[in-house]
Amino acid sequence: MLRRASRLLFEIAVLIAFWWVGGWIATRTGLPLPGGVIGLALLLVLFACGAIRPALLQGGAGVLLAEMLLFFIPALMSLLDYGPLLRSEGWKILLVITASTVLVMLATALAVEWMCHWRSRHESR
Structure with missing residues (x-):
């Protein structure tokens, strides 16, 4: 232990x-x-x-x-200070967050797929 x-x-x-x-x-x-x-x-x-x-x-x-959530709690708590901003511009912020998340997921999927193909080609040699 x-x-x-x-x-x-x-x-x-x-x-x-x-x-x-x-x-x-x-x-x-x-x-x-x-x-x-x-x-x-x-x-x-x-x-x-x-x-x-x-x-x-x-x-x-x-x-x-x-334990990653512990690293984001201060950032989430700071959002409470920006209520008016979130009410007026929240949809734009949500759109950017959603688009960036989708792009990161797509880039990760493509990178993993490419690496799997590369690995299978090199292992067959």
């Missing part, structure tokens, strides 16, 4: 370190990207070149994903 907890803490610490390094890079270079995006890109590069296996961070990522 203690070993599993320490492993999860280590995995979460590694993920936080990538986020922190990404933020540092964004600050130092002035890139108009959030540090989390840069950190995830760094992690993706390390996964792609085989320096880190995704299974090594799977447990920590699973814990963070399972």
Whole structure:
């Protein structure tokens, strides 16, 4: 039990370190990207070149994903301060959220489909 907890803490610490390094890079270079995006890109590069296996961070990522709602509660509570804006422009905001969600889902589906085809072609060789 203690070993599993320490492993999860280590995995979460590694993920936080990538986020922190990404933020540092964004600050130092002035890139108009959030540090989390840069950190995830760094992690993706390390996964792609085989320096880190995704299974090594799977447990920590699973814990963070399972508790994702906790990260959004402050953002949801701040919506209470913008009631008049939501009443007047809410339909536009909802339209943008819906369209962007559909586009993200479509892009993800196409990327997964492409990767499955690519993998099956390369495994058959």
